[in-house]
Amino acid sequence: MDDEEAIAANKCPVCGSDPRTHPGLRFKINTKCYHRICEGCVDRNFSSGKAECPVAGCHVALWKREWRTQTFEDLKIEREVEIRKRVNKTLDRQEDEFETKRDYDDFLELREELIMNLVFKTDVAATNRKLREYAAANGIKTDTTEAANEPTKPVKRKDVAPDAADPSGLIKGLKKISIPKAKAPYDPFMGMSRTRDYYEVTESYVARARGKPAEAMLAAGYDFGQYMDECLLRAFAGLGVFIEDEMATKNNTAVPVPGTGELKAADDVF
Structure with a gap:
């Protein structure tokens, strides 16, 4: 490549600027029409928005962001x-x-x-x-x-x-x-029935407010008192606490008091 071809290759096809007359001149290209123009022409033609490529005969519409520095x-x-x-x-x-x-x-x-x-x-x-x-x-x-x-x-x-x-x-x-099969929702009760005889769904309930007369209200889901009873049953039903059995066991362990004929519970060494 001779000097004239080198100058033509480094010359902006729009404004005619080249590195000899404008030291530090930088060129940019786009990835649509691949025309190469100087950075000043990019700013002048695309600062207001989308516009056509300023190279003669090219009508490709471009944005300013589509112009970048040449790599190869x-x-x-x-x-x-x-x-x-x-x-x-x-x-x-x-x-x-x-x-x-x-x-x-x-x-x-x-x-x-x-x-x-x-x-x-x-x-x-x-x-x-x-x-x-x-x-x-x-x-x-x-x-x-x-x-x-x-x-x-x-x-x-x-x-x-x-x-x-x-x-x-x-x-x-x-x-x-x-397509994976849908997983069943997590059941913390592991299939146990959650319906109880004491829990009844009716059309209306009687409000059990303390210190106030009972007031009838339309059913909006369930009665709070029944819900509280159900929660208590769930919390303590599995503990196996039976008062009558405990009292019978306590009586069987009682010992007579000498001279009185009364029963006294044996001391629990534990």
Whole structure:
């Protein structure tokens, strides 16, 4: 490359600035049309919002955030890397998601074919349509979505099984989705019956307020007194405390007092 070609390569196609006349001049590119303009032209043309690319003959609409610093010297490599990142982000599948190793290899070949179509501009419209349909069917939000701020609504095809891992039908050989069985809610009583004879559901209850006359009220679920009785029964029913048995045991352990004929309970050494 001679000096004139080097100067032309470092010259902004919009304002004509170059590093010789503007020391510290920096260029930016975008990932749609891949035109390279200076940072000043980006600020002037896109500070107010979305606008067309200022390069003559280009009518691609862009945002200011879509312009970034160039990474590779060759713009062809830059473009291919961006395409690969976009496609890989959409078709992000791992080997363990496929039935066999052959199915995974077929997927890698399909992904590479779609990438090359975009790189060499072959069937671009059909390739982008396949990627959009796949992203929409699988609920993937991509940068190419028209409404970027709105969630992508999954679109399922009617000719695909409901348990298919890819509703769009683009990727073959994926394992079917196994829907786990719903677990029963936790039962702290382990199946024990929670209905008791003393708990009755009626149309109305009588309020049992202390110090106040009984007042009738419509049933709103259950009576508080019955609920309290049920709670006490649940708390103490399993303790096995029986007063009568305790009294009988106490009488059996009593010993007579000498000279009086009275019974006296034996001292508990424990």
